[in-house]
Amino acid sequence: MSEVIHAQPPAYKIIHSKKYDQKLLALMVLCILAFIVHAFINGQIEWKYVKENLFARQVMNGVENTIIMTLCSMVLGIVLGNLAAMMRMSENPVLRWLSIGYIWLFRGTPVLLQLLLWFNLALIFPVISLFGFFPMRTVDVMTPFMAALLGLGIQQGAYTAEIVRAGILSIDKGQMEAAQSIGMTRLKATFKIILPQAMRVIVPPIGNETIGMIKTTALASIIQFSEVLKNVEDVYYVNSRVIELLIVAAIWYLAIVTVFSVVQMYVERHFSKGWGRRVRAKADTIVPEAA
């Protein structure tokens, strides 16, 4: 057998596409952006007012109130949401329909309208009491803070209920059965086995809702709650620097949202244990030293 001689194949060089169309588009977008930035720089914005007011006491006070209101209304929303989700999945039809009614009512009306209703509750109930005990004047109880908390928290509960329900439904029913087979009650299994796993599904949308809530608190300015927007408005009613102060508010909302987004990332990582992306070392630490 003689050696087969292959003819030398011709050598080619690959030329990558220059993608001129994409580059042109990017250039156009940059031009538009430069135009907008230029407009703002040359517009009648007195940037020194932005700088002056960014850390003004009244503004900082508004930032603080916005954060407090976001956290409080989310806590109320999550508690109510969990409750409504469990009622919704109950075997008892009365509980189920109460939950459906709650979600229907508070998801079906604008938040702004709900805030106004809570704030003006004194018009229909001048005095409120606990089953006849501890009567109080409604105007004293229904402060802007209270009205905002109830308005935002209760409507948030209606959205959260659906998120929690979806999370619980995403867990295979075998998990409940396995938990019961090692002697757990349904309640214990729900808290130790089902909810921790459902959290993986529940946390990302709740994080999303929290970030939405930071911005929704701005609506509470309409009922005199002293959050960022309301306080910024109070400042520009005095000095007439409307745009400058609105820019201050925008900067603060962006800052708060950024911080919350980072927190959300860490919380999500925590609840995705057992599904790949996770830190390995933790699991090893609980292994006792084998004799």
Next chain:
Amino acid sequence: MDHIISAIHVEKYFGAHHVLKDINLEVSPGEVVCIIGPSGSGKSTFLRCINQLETIEGGYVTINGEIAGYKQRGHLLYPLSDKEVAKQRQSVGMIFQRFNLFAHRTVLQNITEGPISVQKRPAKACQDEALVLLERVGLAGKAAAYPNELSGGQQQRVAIARSLAMHPKAMLFDEPTSALDPELIGEVLAVMKELALSGMTMIVVTHEIGFCREVADRVLFMDAGAIIAEGTAEEILQNPQNPRVKNFVSAVL
């Protein structure tokens, strides 16, 4: 009462569908009972009724002489609370077709969850025992793994260890190898065989005829919700009298 588990005239319906028809079974300590039969014959449902994952419409089940799920007062049976039912379930382990390991817990945590949070035993002792159990099912060194990092066969063996950690008096196996690749079935059956030899009382719903033949003290054949044949493995598998059983056995062998 020297039966660990007994089922007396058990009847079960799913709506109008009569899934269990007058099922009677008495299992003595240390006995291994295999239940075979076609899909949909009610085998798994019966097993789930024993562990009160399903309710029954007629008859009753006893575990260690206690009626499962009810308090007896004269001729009346009153339902037990969720807590009391949970207590009863502790004495009977259950192995599922789909393993059902807790996905958010490591292997070790899966095994110690019940002993620590249900039986309130000291954590250190439970962990030591869990490591011994892991070795017994051939998974020493997997304590820190999460279930999704294990093969099906390994997960099922962890499930067996999880169940054993509760010190059950009897164990129920609901088609433990049906969801496994053929290559992985052997390792699970080997663990079950070892368990049977160690004297564990077992009821096994399975399609593994070889396992029945080797390990079962008694084989039941269920069809359309009724036990239609019962006997030793040899009587049922080698030499079936009932034509329905003969048909089934010749098809699966």
